[in-house]
Amino acid sequence: MNEKLYPVTVEVNGKPRSTQVPARLSLVDWLREELRLTGTHVGCEHGICGACSIMLDGEPVRSCLMFAVQADGHKITTVEGLGGTDGKLSVLQDSFCEAHGLQCGYCTPGMLIASQALLNTTPDPSEAQIRDAIGGNLCRCTGYRQIVDAVKLAATRLAAQKK
Amino acid sequence: MAENKNPYGFRYIGAKRRTKEDPRFVTGCGRFVADIALPGMKHVAIVASPHASARIVSIDTKAALAAPGVHYVLTGEEFCRDTDALAIGVDTPKVTRYALANGVVRYAGEWVAAVVADTRALAEDAAELIEVEYETTQHVVDPEIAVKPDSPQVHPAHGTNVLFHRRFVWGAVDEAFEKAQNKVKLRVRWGRSSTVPIETFGVAAQWDAGRELLDVWASIQMPKFPDQLARAMRLPGNAVRVHYDVDVGGSYGVKRGIKHTVLVSYLAKKLGMPVRFLEDRLENMRGGDMHGPDRLFDMQAAFDNDGTIRALKIRALDDVGAYAGRSPLQLGKPVSAICGPYRIKAVEYEPTSVMTNKTPQEAVRGFGQAPTNFALERTIDHIARHLGMDRIELRKKNLLQKEEFPYLIPSGSTYDSGDYHAVLDKALAAIDYPSIVAMRDAARKAGKLAGIGISTCLEPSGGNSAFEPLFNPKNDTTTWMDSCLVRVDLSGAITGIMGTSSAGQGHETLVSTVVGEVLERDPATVRVIRADSLNALPSNSPVGSRMAIMLGGAAAGAARIIKETLIEIAAHNLGCTIETIEYKDGNVAVRGHPEKKMLWDDLIAIAHRKYHKMPPGLEPGLQAKFVWEVPTGGTLPTADGVAQIYPCYSFETHIVYAEIDRETAKPELKRYVCGHDCGVMINPDIVHGMTYGGIAHGIGAALYEKFSYTEDGQLESGTFMDYLMPSAMEVPMVDIVDHCTPSPLTTFGQKGSGEAGYLGAPAAIANAINDALAPLNASIETLPMSQNDLWRVISAAGTGSR
Amino acid sequence: MKSAAFEYARASSVAEVCDWLRDGDDDIKLIAGGQSLVPMMAMRLTRPARLIDINEIDALKFVAVEKDAVRTGACTRQCVIANDNSLAKAVPLIRQALEWVGHVQTRNRGTIGGSLAHADPAAELPLVAQILNAQLVLRSFAGTRTVAANDFFEGPLATATRADECLEEIRWPVWNETRTGSAFTEVSRRHGDFALVAAAAQVSLDAGGKCTRASFGLAGGGYIPMTFPKLAARLLGTILDDEVVQSVVNDAAAEFDPGGDLHANAEYRRQLAAVLATRMLRAACEDARKRR
Structure with missing residues (x-):
């Protein structure tokens, strides 16, 4: 085993993380297997299902379609970083619980990342905008209805908070 | 939003309530099989057949064994010698199936060899170095050709590609068709699809040589899984411990990776190392053996001018792929609702289960009912059009x-x-x-x-899987029980214990709600845990839309025993009969004498610590199990194929x-x-x-x-x-x-x-x-x-x- | 689905990339957004020995709207392109096409140059490049050359880019005619999937509604995305009435030679080509009429 290792330093959920990785290690495998941030899931490894969605420098991307070494010097937020540092659920996370916007929980981290990214730029999204935002994330349990409801609920609550 | 309106008159059942499971998933704290890291764990990659049908001439593993990080390469010859074949749902003993092909491959994607290495990437590198020489043989992919006697045979030893065929006649079908004012005939086809959960199947196994115990974590939803695993591994049932405390990332029927699990268990035991195999999506789709029904229906209906439907004739040909498993039984469940929601008094049903050189079929949501409903409903529309x-x-x-x-x-x-x-x-x-x-x-x-x-x-x-004996006379199983254990600990906290895994159905919410309802305690305070297969009460797992009924019923039964015990303790200590005790929110009082009361904590303390205050004959501690047989279950089908399912x-x-x-x-x-x-x-x-x-x-x-x-x-x-x-x-x-x-x-x-x-x-x-x-x-x-x-x-x- | 091993190098400048590519080694691949390359690597359909990452080269990320062309750096993210209003004003067809490209997550990472260099015959951006005959600036250690899109696409996943070259910039011609309109559509199985057939058109009209300039194209199931300059020439001077559009489109659909696959056979694709090209020429014409 003499695969060359490359140093990577990434700010993950606000904390700098540094390891040595083989070039071919995908970002999602690095997060899961090396950093043990297992909230981000692997569904297809070819960029269709969206279960591995994370935020890279604030924008949602598929972490199965990046190599860990490419993330060097960037900032990443995973589902583990969506809640408050006090362990409290974010408004979106809480809304997913309230509207039961999930069942098995496997696609959920990707759905949360995709819909949080939407809410960051579009505080009052229409149903069509919500569907478009989660359109790259497959869910087999919910038929998407309660996910759409959860995102709408979160938007309403966030708007009320701002008042 | 959290309006607590209840249409049924229950306190918790039927009310809008948050689930117990959701919080761990929205925070990324689920515990899926891929999240389980065992110290020193090794990884598996698979070599799969490129051919639909072929003889394996030779397998050269030398280069793979010499590749970096490789611990072992397993082929079918060794594996099929040292493990037993997987269980079959119908009586076709020659249609043997193992995780690895031995000498013959029967579908493109069938597993031929498994590589164990330090990482999955290295295992894939080595898998590419394995050279398999094949000699292709005749194959069949069309089920209508496969049923013919001169078709290429998927399992020549079985003598035919047909796994199951029977003609059931319930009621005066021929008479109804003879007398019918109108008839329609149609052919409909349900395509080969499946549930395809976003999580593929995964399993991790570890052999503890000191204890002679196999520990297994798997994304499993399968009745009798530990038993089948133990048999294939030639181990006693109590040498296999399946951990149900694994979140399953969707299943809807298909998460039954028994072949994966036997393979990984064998490797873990053989190598003395923890071994994990997570199907990648390509392996999952081709070789995961999880395709659904692929079914051709020939439908006939006899009906009056006013639309009254007199009789149906249904012929169903199901292409189950290259092996049997339980899949022929997916033609059996629809017998339970063969006439749909309609008043149709005569039905002929002729199911045929046939093998082809395709990926095998697994249980899919509805277990064959959705295709049958589709065929029935197309028939109804054809009748309407005809009239x-x-x-x-x-x-x-x-x-x-x-x-x-x-x-x-x-x-x-x-x-x-x-x-x-x-x-x-x-x-x-x-x-x-x-x-x-x-x-x-x-x-x-x-x-x-x-x-x-x-x-x-x-x-x-x-x-209630009573189609099993209907489709296999050698199988006289008549119970598909489920059970629950409810415990109240010394602090008065309630725990419900279930013996199966869940794939998003919310069983923890189910058990806590039901137990809370019976004991009149807030379900939010009821913890629900999952036993492993060695300390679990019997369960037939969440199949066939059964858990609200079966696990719900079992949890309620256990909670009722707890409640009765508390009432007995109270009656004994308050010096009255149990009939006069009023139970409310876990506290008790004598009817008409509110001052004569005992609180939940008092009753718990007696049960756990004050044997001198216990009614004679009651055991100390506070726990109750309830094992429930499926209502209406317990009977075998008649010889002419009539069954209460x-x-x-x-x-x-x-x-x-x-x-x-x-x-x-x-x-x-x-x-x-x-x-x-x-x-x-x-x-x-x-x-x-x-x-x-x-x-x-x-x-x-x-x-x-x-x-x-x-x-x-x-x-x-x-x-x-x-x-x-x-x-x-x-x-x-x-x-x-x-x-x-x-x-x-x-x-x-x-x-x-x-x-x-x-x-x-x-x-x-x-x-x-x-x-x-x-x-x-x-x-x-x-x-x-x-x-x-x-x-x-x-x-x-x-x-x-x- | 783990990639085969490779060596990785992160480039900080185009010059550095060109230096590394100097020997014209076929085993070297550039990675931009990676949205198509990485799945192919995961399936081991491609296995470069060395991967050069151009994502950190800031000089490849820009949008410059000029009078006759919009210049975009090859590594500009698709989401940046889609959100650039001045670009959308100058060359609306690009934004119209991007609405059909993948999903939010893939557009956040995918780049405009990566899509062109990858040259999937069913992809949207290569079709736009063909229709507008975008100019692609390729750079090597020896200097730069500019290749017209119509000469760039050579086959499925094949372009005129030499092994020692790196796509640096794309120049999208601006049609300065006042009454210019464009439209893009496609039929796919699901939203965000590659097109079974995509069609797009751009036309300019004079004050009397006569067509003074026209281009249209088709992609999907074919060899490369196609544009039909000779057929488009037949539209000039007409008011794009149904008859002329139909005749031109029929000839285009006949020339468009799509293959079949499990989602659509060739015959269905030809039908889609005719229908969608007609719709897009009409839509582009409508769009042009609204502008003044």
Whole structure:
């Protein structure tokens, strides 16, 4: 085993993380297997299902379609970083619980990342905008209805908070 | 939002309540099999057959064994010598199946060798170095050819490709057809699709040589899994410990990786190292053995001029792929609701299960009921068309009336309860039926293809697998019990213990709600845990829409014993009879003497610490188990094939409005309402969620999803780029209308709902598409109805091209 | 689905990339957004020995709207392109096409140059490049050359880019005619999937509604995305009435030679080509009429 290792330093959920990785290690495998941030899931490894969605420098991307070494010097937020540092659920996370916007929980981290990214730029999204935002994330349990409801609920609550 | 209105008069059951499971998943704290890291764990990659049918001439593993990080390469010769074949659902002992092929491959994607290495990447590197020499042999992919005697044989030792065939006749079928005023005949086809959970199957295993104990963590949803694993491993049952405390990332039937688990268990034991195998998506689609029914129906109906349906003849040919497993039984469950929700007194059913050189079939949501419902509902629409009768009127004429329950159907099952007309009327009102008729007619006037589809379907529930003895006389199993253990600890906290894993169905919420209801304690304070297979009470796992009924019933039963024990303790200490004790919120008082009371904590303290205050004969501590047999279960089928199968029957009706772009053939579902009656809902959010999900899955089966094979037997939709699951952009806004007809057979009146939506959606969509095509005099009877297929029928009707 | 091993190098400048590519080694691949390359690597359909990452080269990320062309750096993210209003004003067809490209997550990472260099015959951006005959600036250690899109696409996943070259910049011609309109559409199985057939058109009209300039194209199931300059020339001077559009489109659909696959056979694709090209020429014409 003499695969060359490359140093990577990434700010993950606000904390700098540094390891040595083989070039071919995908970002999602690095997060899961090396950093043990297992909230981000692997569904297809070819960029269709969206279960591995994370935020890279604030924008949602598929972490199965990046190599860990490419993330060097960037900032990443995973589902583990969506809640408050006090362990409290974010408004979106809480809304997913309230509207039961999930069942098995496997696609959920990707759905949360995709819909949080939407809410960051579009505080009052229409149903069509919500569907478009989660359109790259497959869910087999919910038929998407309660996910759409959860995102709408979160938007309403966030708007009320701002008042 | 959190309105606590309760339609049923219960305190917690039926109320809007958050689930117990959701918080861990929204924070990324689920514990899926891929999250389990065992110290020193090694990883597996698979070498799969490129051929649909071939003899393995030789396997050269030398280069792979020498590759970096490789610990072992396993082939079929060793594996099939040192383990036993997997269980088969029907009586076909020569159709043996192991995780690895031994000398012969029977489908493209079948596993030929397994590599164990330090990382999955290294295992894949080494797998590429394994050289397998094949000599291809004749294959068969068409089930209609496979049933013929001169077809290439998938398992020559079995002597035929047919795994099961029987002609059941219930009632005076021939007489009804002879006397019938009208008959229709049609052929419909349900395409090969599956549930395809977003999590693939995964398993990790560890052999503890000191204890001679195999520990297994798997994303499993399968009855009798530990037992089958132990048998294949030639271990006593108590040397296998399956950990049910693993979150399963979706299953809907298919997460039954028994072959994966035997393979990984063997490797872990052989190498003395923890071993993990997570299917990648390519392995999952081709070699994961999880395809669903692939079924051809020849339907005939006999009926009167007024629409009264007298009899049905159903022939079903199911292509189960290259091995048997339990898949032939998916033709068996529909016997439980063979005439649908209709008053049809004579039915002939001739199921044939046939093998081809394709990926094997596994249990899929509904266990064969969704294809059967689709065939029935297409038949109903054909009858309406034949008579020129309104499809709703025809259904209403033949749907059972609520006064007719309990209703014994000709094949031997009794429908427990229902009010089908009420549900249909509610759904028609919810979609404002006249308005969608007007919408359709206006669209047609504007030159569009527009149609309305309706289905009225049953969901047999309660998971009583009495089709097993019906399809296999050597199997005389008559119980599919489930159970629960409820404990109240010294601090007064309640824990419910279940003996199976969950894949999103919310069983922890179910148990806590039911226990809270019985004991009148806040369900939020009830913890629910999962035992492992060595300390669990018996369970038949969440199959066949059974857990609300079976686990719910068991949890309630155990909680009731706890409650009775508390009342006995109170009566003993308050010096009164148990009849005079009033139980409220876990505290007790003597009726009419509120000052004579004992609090929950007092009663718990007595049970756990004060034996001197316990009534004589009661054991100290406070726990109760309840093992429940399926209601109406316990009997064998008669020799002529009459069987009481499932106990409860949920009803669903779907009404869909669809338009098809005449030029591009692109379909769009524009309005969708589902009326649903599954009795008392324990948690409405969970029931609705599963129903929405089932509908989305049904949209996939109807329009998008297909495991497509070339004539060479190659799977050509083995990635998510080609196997098309609907996204939020393809699934329309669906509205569900609830109705409640309680079941008289269950603890709270609940019925099953785990397969809801999927059992009626494909039928309704197919009916809507065909209604849209009707003005062209065109029809399409094959699922999925791809755009290309739609275009073909539209253009054949002479209006597609301009 | 783990990639085969490779060596990785992160480039900080185009010059550095060109230096590394100097020997014209076929085993070297550039990675931009990676949205198509990485799945192919995961399936081991491609296995470069060395991967050069151009994502950190800031000089490749820009949008410059000029009078006759919009210049975009090859590594500009698709989401940046889609959100650039001045670009959308100058060359609306690009934004119209991007609405059909993948999903939010893939557009956030995918680049405009990566899509062109990958040259999937069913992809949207290569079709736009063909229709507008975008100019692609390729750089090597020896200097730069500019290749017209119509000469760039050579086959499925094959372009005129030499092994020692790196796509640096794309120049999208701006049609300065006042009454210019464009439209893009496609039919796919699901939203965000590659097109079964995509069609797009751009036309300019004079004050009397006569067509003064026209281009249209088709992609999907074919060899490369196609544009039809000779057929488009037949539209000039007409008011794009149904008859002329139909005649031109019929000839285009006949010339467009799509293959079949499990989602759509060739015959269905030809039908889609005719229908969608007609619709897009009409839509582009409508769009042009609205502008003044």
